[in-house]
Amino acid sequence: MSEKNRDGKRTARERLAVEREKQKSADRRRRTLIVGASVVCVLALAAVIGVLAANAGKDKGGSAGPAVAPSGAQGKDSLAIPVGKDGAKSTLTVWEDFRCPACQAFEAAYRPTLHELTDAGKLRVEYHLVRLIDGNLGGTGSLRAANAAACAQDAGKFRDYHDVLYANQPKETDDAFGDDARLIELAGKVNGLDTPAFRTCVKDGTHNSWVDKSHAAFKAGNFGGTPTVLLNGKNIYQDQTMTPAKLKQMVEDAANG
Known part of the structure; x- marks a missing residue:
């Protein structure tokens, strides 16, 4: 090669x-x-x-941690916020959602009667707060408003703030109550409620888990929707003949009987 x-x-x-x-x-x-x-x-x-x-x-509103019941909450698992005297002969149980238009309609029609009967010591109302609309339409307004109402209960001003929320309820599809600033703004309509303690309670979602627990109890009860209104255990909201006058007569008869 x-x-x-x-x-x-x-x-x-x-x-x-x-x-x-x-x-x-x-x-x-x-x-x-x-x-x-x-x-x-x-x-x-x-x-x-x-x-x-x-x-x-x-x-979901960031609900986590143990359920912290508001001050004075009563009933099973402390899920009821009471309005009225303990010794009243009649008890009205109300399951409600602050975003629910039907709940607002019930409140608008029955509020004067409920105030009259509770102030007279003839009726005790137990409010159970749920977040049904959040699940149906999205958002956190039901949860946040319920938490804020529980914060108002801590301050001894639940009924007044409860009424303010319904008087200023946004449209069902508007999640305005999901804004803590709006809830705090509405607290200004209740004398003495807008305090640092209330603001902290609202912003921290102190009672969020409690609201979730109340909502779980609502689902476990197999109720048809909100509002669910029971007078001494009987569902009166389903009674098409029920009126504020009829409810008043029923409560007064029980008080006198």
């Missing part, structure tokens, strides 16, 4: 070795990129999951 041919074959082998080394280097870089990309994808997926979980918590 000539020297020229040997040099040619050696040069070819060297070129092949160089190409193989280049290929190996390229393969190593590709594997590194694939591993790196996989790590990035996993981290990105974890970040997305984290964001979704955080947003899910926000959608």
Whole structure:
């Protein structure tokens, strides 16, 4: 074999070795990129999951931790906010949602009668707060308003604030009560309620878990919807003949009987 041919074959082998080394280097870089990309994808997926979980918590109002009942709450699991005297012969149990238009209609029609009967010591009203509309339409207004009402109960001003919330109820599809600033603004309509303690209670969602517990009890009771109104255990809201005057007569008969 000539020297020229040997040099040619050696040069070819060297070129092949160089190409193989280049290929190996390229393969190593590709594997590194694939591993790196996989790590990035996993981290990105974890970040997305984290964001979704955080947003899910926000959608639910961030209810977490033990249920803190408002001051003076009574009944099973302290889920009822009482208005009226303990010794009243009649008890009206009301399950309500501050975003519920039907609840507002009931309040507008029956409020004067309820105030008259409770002030006279003839009727005791037990309010149970739920968040039905939040689940149906989204948002947190039912929860936040119920928490704020419970905060008002802590301050001994539940009934007045309760009435203010219904008097200023937004449209059912408007989650205005999901804004703590709005709830605090409305507290200004109740003498002495807008205090640092009330604001902290509203912003911290002190009673959020309690509201959720009340809502769970509502679902467990298999009630048809809000408002659910029971007079001494009997559902009177389903009675198409019921009027404020009829309710008043029933309560007064019980008080006199």
